[in-house]
Amino acid sequence: MQYKSQAVAKPYFIAAIALFVAQILFGLVLGLQYVIGDFLFPAIPFNVARMVHTNSLIVWLLMGFMGGAYYIIPEEAETELASPKLALAMFWIFLVAAGLTVVGYLTVPYATLAEMTGNNILETMGREFLEQPLPTKLGIVVVALAFLFNITLTVLKGKKTSISIVLLLGLWGLAVFFLFSFYNPANVVLDKFFWWWTVHLWVEGVWELILGAFLAFVLIKTTGVDREVIEKWLYVIVTLTLITGIIGTGHHYYWIGTPEYWQWWGSIFSALEPIPFFAMTVFAFNMVNRRRREHPNKAAVLWALGTGVMAFLGAGIWGFLHTLAPVNYYTHGTQITAAHGHMSFYGAYVMVNLTIISYAMPILRGRAANSNRSQVLEMWSFWLMTVAIVFITLFLTAAGILQVWLQRASDTPLPFMVAQEKIALFYWMREWTGVAFLVGLLVYVASFFVGGKEETA
Amino acid sequence: MSGAFTKSMARNIFYGGTVFFFLLFLALSFDTHSQLPKRDMRQNITPQIAEGKKLWETHNCIGCHTLMGEGAYFAPELGNVVARYGEEGTKAFIKSRPKEGIEGRRSMPQFNFTDAQLDAIVAFLKHVNSINDANWPPNVQG
Numbered sequence: 086m087q088y089k090s091q092a093v094a095k096p097y098f099i100a101a102i103a104l105f106v107a108q109i110l111f112g113l114v115l116g117l118q119y120v121i122g123d124f125l126f127p128a129i130p131f132n133v134a135r136m137v138h139t140n141s142l143i144v145w146l147l148m149g150f151m152g153g154a155y156y157i158i159p160e161e162a163e164t165e166l167a168s169p170k171l172a173l174a175m176f177w178i179f180l181v182a183a184g185l186t187v188v189g190y191l192t193v194p195y196a197t198l199a200e201m202t203g204n205n206i207l208e209t210m211g212r213e214f215l216e217q218p219l220p221t222k223l224g225i226v227v228v229a230l231a232f233l234f235n236i237t238l239t240v241l242k243g244k245k246t247s248i249s250i251v252l253l254l255g256l257w258g259l260a261v262f263f264l265f266s267f268y269n270p271a272n273v274v275l276d277k278f279f280w281w282w283t284v285h286l287w288v289e290g291v292w293e294l295i296l297g298a299f300l301a302f303v304l305i306k307t308t309g310v311d312r313e314v315i316e317k318w319l320y321v322i323v324t325l326t327l328i329t330g331i332i333g334t335g336h337h338y339y340w341i342g343t344p345e346y347w348q349w350w351g352s353i354f355s356a357l358e359p360i361p362f363f364a365m366t367v368f369a370f371n372m373v374n375r376r377r378r379e380h381p382n383k384a385a386v387l388w389a390l391g392t393g394v395m396a397f398l399g400a401g402i403w404g405f406l407h408t409l410a411p412v413n414y415y416t417h418g419t420q421i422t423a424a425h426g427h428m429s430f431y432g433a434y435v436m437v438n439l440t441i442i443s444y445a446m447p448i449l450r451g452r453a454a455n456s457n458r459s460q461v462l463e464m465w466s467f468w469l470m471t472v473a474i475v476f477i478t479l480f481l482t483a484a485g486i487l488q489v490w491l492q493r494a495s496d497t498p499l500p501f502m503v504a505q506e507k508i509a510l511f512y513w514m515r516e517w518t519g520v521a522f523l524v525g526l527l528v529y530v531a532s533f534f535v536g537g538k539e540e541t542a
Numbered sequence: 543m544s545g546a547f548t549k550s551m552a553r554n555i556f557y558g559g560t561v562f563f564f565l566l567f568l569a570l571s572f573d574t575h576s577q578l579p580k581r582d583m584r585q586n587i588t589p590q591i592a593e594g595k596k597l598w599e600t601h602n603c604i605g606c607h608t609l610m611g612e613g614a615y616f617a618p619e620l621g622n623v624v625a626r627y628g629e630e631g632t633k634a635f636i637k638s639r640p641k642e643g644i645e646g647r648r649s650m651p652q653f654n655f656t657d658a659q660l661d662a663i664v665a666f667l668k669h670v671n672s673i674n675d676a677n678w679p680p681n682v683q684g
Contacts (some may be wrong), residue, residue: 110652118616118648119616121646122643122644122646122647122648122649123643123644123645123646123647123648123649124645124648126642126643127641127642127643127649127655130605130606130649130651131605131606131614131616131617131648132602132603132604132605132606132614132616133602133605135605135606135614135616136602136605138637167607182608195600195601195602195605196653198549199599200599200600204600208596208599209599210600210602211598211599211602211603212599212602212604213604213605213612213613213614216605247553269599271587271591271592271595272582272584272587272666273582273595273609273666273670273673274578274582274584274673275578277612278571278574288648312649313549316549317547317548317549317552320549320552320553321552321555321556323556324552324555324556324559324560327556327559327560327563327564328560328562328563330560331560331563331564331566331567332563332566332567332570334567335570336614338574339676339678340610340611340675340679341611341612341673341675342578342581342582342610342673342674342675343574344574344577344581346570347570347574348676350570387592394553395641414678414680415680416614417602417611417678417679418608418611418613418615418619419615420615422615423615431603441550441574442569447617465612492682492683492684493679493680493683494680498683499683499684500618500681500683501617501618501619501683502618502648505648510573538554
């Protein structure tokens with residue numbers, strides 16, 4: 086570790102992985118509820134388990150982003166973090182807030198939780214992914230501002246590299262667009278319109294800047310390729326991301342009461358959204374092929390390459406699959422959407438977080454790379470989780486195609502639940518593949534506890 | 543990616559492109575807002591409908607259902623449920639959910655709504671059904 090303040094990243098990474106485990110466990114509960122409808126009912130209804138599943142995902146990805154930024158920024162700026170104490174304090178606030186929120190979801194009926202936490206003062210709850218009670222949302226704002234203050238100050242007093250700048254832009258964008266989660270008018274069309282300014286402009290906008298910066302940083306470190314080359318690629322990738330992704334928001338404005346011209350804007354621009362992901366894949370493989378050194382951390386390089394490929398497949402290909410308006414008319418809000426959601430989140434944001442964790446964690450633990458035994462285990466977890474998510478996606482896609490056929494495209498459309506029962510086989514296969522994913526995740530966790538001779542740089 | 547194309551050129555294209563497309567997005571959003579009053583039926587939003595939306599949110603309906611296709615995919619689309627079951631049918635369904643669920647089947651919680659709350663929820667769902675959403679969903683099954 087070049088700067089001792091980078092150590093604040095460690096608790097963020099550990100908490101991220103712990104929340105990742107929680108996310109997957111609740112995912113398995115949800116998968117089972119798809120086929121055994123009353124599983125855990127009425128103790129943990131589907132909507133509650135789903136909130137835990139999606140919100141723990143969001144929080145652990147944010148934890149990973151923050152941890153990653155705290156690790157990367159001092160090294161890029163070539164100076165200690167402005168305030169390591171503030172970073173640690175924010176970690177505990179964030180963790181406690183997330184923990185209390187989950188306890189609230191699981192122990193109190195949601196309507197009571199809303200009542201208790203001041204939803205009557207400012208109604209923000211009960212919208213997908215933004216279910217958090219008001220105090221949690223405010224906590225996220227406080228944590229994000231303190232975090233941004235900390236890293237921005239660090240960059241201002243140190244060296245300003247392109248990686249830092251892109252990372253800062255992504256993180257500031259994240260904070261700014263979160264503010265739309267506080268806007269919830271009685272007019273449901275306006276509500277939905279601006280809901281996407283948080284949700285879409287996060288995952289198909291500013292988060293990709295964070296992703297690109299993380300990837301560029303790890304590639305510089307592990308391949309030794311000239312910084313000028315890598316940073317030029319980074320700018321090209323984030324340019325492609327934003328010129329396609331911003332107007333690409335239009336692919337959510339087809340059927341929610343917004344004007345029909347969005348079908349053209351949304352279709353054309355979001356059809357181009359795979360391009361930056363393709364560039365990312367080419368970039369990662371190119372840099373690794375042109376490497377000037379053999380970095381001992383093979384696992385981190387594998388995660389970096391995997392991020393490019395899986396983000397391209399999940400976000401790029403599976404996104405394109407249903408993004409054109411005439412197709413989306415039939416697939417909107419079906420298992421096709423779920424299929425895309427699973428592979429894109431895993432391929433882009435889970436994997437890039439695991440990339441930075443894989444690269445930084447050994448260094449934070451005082452070694453250039455983990456022992457060979459530990460890395461082999463980690464690479465096993467890579468393949469188990471990645472292959473599992475591919476099959477989860479394929480099964481959900483099959484379920485989605487059948488659902489569209491039975492419920493939407495047929496001359497005699499079937500009611501929702503009748504169609505669901507006919508495709509239950511695919512939900513069973515998805516659930517078993519989910520178990521395989523959990524095994525992969527447990528192998529991943531185990532890889533942190535495997536000793537052996539450590540690798541040196 | 544070498545030779546004449548430098549990093550500073552890439553950076554300038556990034557800033558220029560981002561600003562341009564963000565402004566274009568804002569312009570389209572402004573235009574959308576001028577058109578929305580004709581489509582979102584805002585003139586019909588009564589306090590009862592607003593109350594219905596609040597009940598919709600505070601009972602996390604979106605955690606299982608979709609509304610105009612957005613939400614979770616565990617339970618049926620509700621943007622057009624009033625067209626599918628009628629107002630009374632919708633209320634009767636919500637009212638009759640067994641507390642302990644239905645064995646082996648996906649079960650909706652019993653929320654113990656008052657009649658006034660049920661009226662508000664159905665008024666909200668009826669309002670959503672009246673929004674001009676480009677003829678989505680494809681048929682009444684949602």
